[in-house]
Amino acid sequence: MSENTFVPLYQQIKDDIKSAIEHGKYKPKEQIPTEPELSAEYSVSRVTVRRAVEELCSEGYLIKQQGRGTFVSTPRIHRKFSVSNQAVSFTKICEEYGMTAGARVLERKIVPVREDEKAFWSCGDDVLLLYIQRVRTADGQPVFLENLFMLYDEFKSLMQADWENKSAFDLIASVSGCRVATTERRTIEAVRATAEQSSLLSVPVGEALLHLNCYFVDRDGRPLCIGRQYYIGGRFMMEV
Numbered sequence: 001m002s003e004n005t006f007v008p009l010y011q012q013i014k015d016d017i018k019s020a021i022e023h024g025k026y027k028p029k030e031q032i033p034t035e036p037e038l039s040a041e042y043s044v045s046r047v048t049v050r051r052a053v054e055e056l057c058s059e060g061y062l063i064k065q066q067g068r069g070t071f072v073s074t075p076r077i078h079r080k081f082s083v084s085n086q087a088v089s090f091t092k093i094c095e096e097y098g099m100t101a102g103a104r105v106l107e108r109k110i111v112p113v114r115e116d117e118k119a120f121w122s123c124g125d126d127v128l129l130l131y132i133q134r135v136r137t138a139d140g141q142p143v144f145l146e147n148l149f150m151l152y153d154e155f156k157s158l159m160q161a162d163w164e165n166k167s168a169f170d171l172i173a174s175v176s177g178c179r180v181a182t183t184e185r186r187t188i189e190a191v192r193a194t195a196e197q198s199s200l201l202s203v204p205v206g207e208a209l210l211h212l213n214c215y216f217v218d219r220d221g222r223p224l225c226i227g228r229q230y231y232i233g234g235r236f237m238m239e240v
Contacts, residue, residue, distance in 0.1 A: 001019045009044050014052035021061055026072045059151055060234025072141055087180045091167040094138050102137035105163045120215050121223050128152040135200055142201045144231040178218040208233035
């Protein structure tokens with residue numbers, strides 16, 4: 001590492017490791033050298049190495065596994081939104097990347113309807129919704145926190161359904177006979193991970209998340225469900 005430069009040492013190390021990942025020296029899921037090994041390789045302190053590694057973790061290039069070490073992340077999943085608002089399930093996106101989609105159920109309960117939900121379903125205050133919360137994973141790595149809402153009267157059978165490692169769109173279709181086809185509208189907002197979200201997604205508090213609200217309908221425009229998702233910015237890219 002060169003000290004005769006305006007670029008900090010940690011940034012030089014970070015750029016070097018990032019380049020090694022992008023050029024295949026370190027491959028996806030491969031463990032990188034330990035902090036002491038990197039410290040010796042670059043002739044810098046472990047504090048300097050740690051900062052470089054932590055920033056690469058925050059940006060999605062590396063992931064720390066408790067008790068095992070630091071590994072190269074799998075490729076960032078890229079979701080492209082079309083002009084037609086066509087909806088593609090997370091399970092399908094993972095298949096296109098050669099990855100296995102997973103889902104871990106956190107909560108399932110009946111909740112009251114809120115204002116934007118009443119407008120979506122054209123319903124009154126007395127309507128109840130089925131709420132399902134899951135952590136969605138790709139090859140076992142958390143990607144986003146999923147919050148799904150649907151009409152309880154229509155989908156009450158899904159309260160007891162097996163939601164583990166299942167496609168939400170497939171489960172909805174199995175009950176309604178209709179498949180999610182498009183989004184009536186959607187919003188995307190940059191937020192920071194709360195303490196609860198950081199624990200569920202295994203990211204630091206304050207990590208950059210993409211908050212996506214989608215109002216899903218079938219091909220005839222019939223409202224089916226609302227998804228309020230929190231994606232880890234370093235593991236998921238959205239093109240709009």
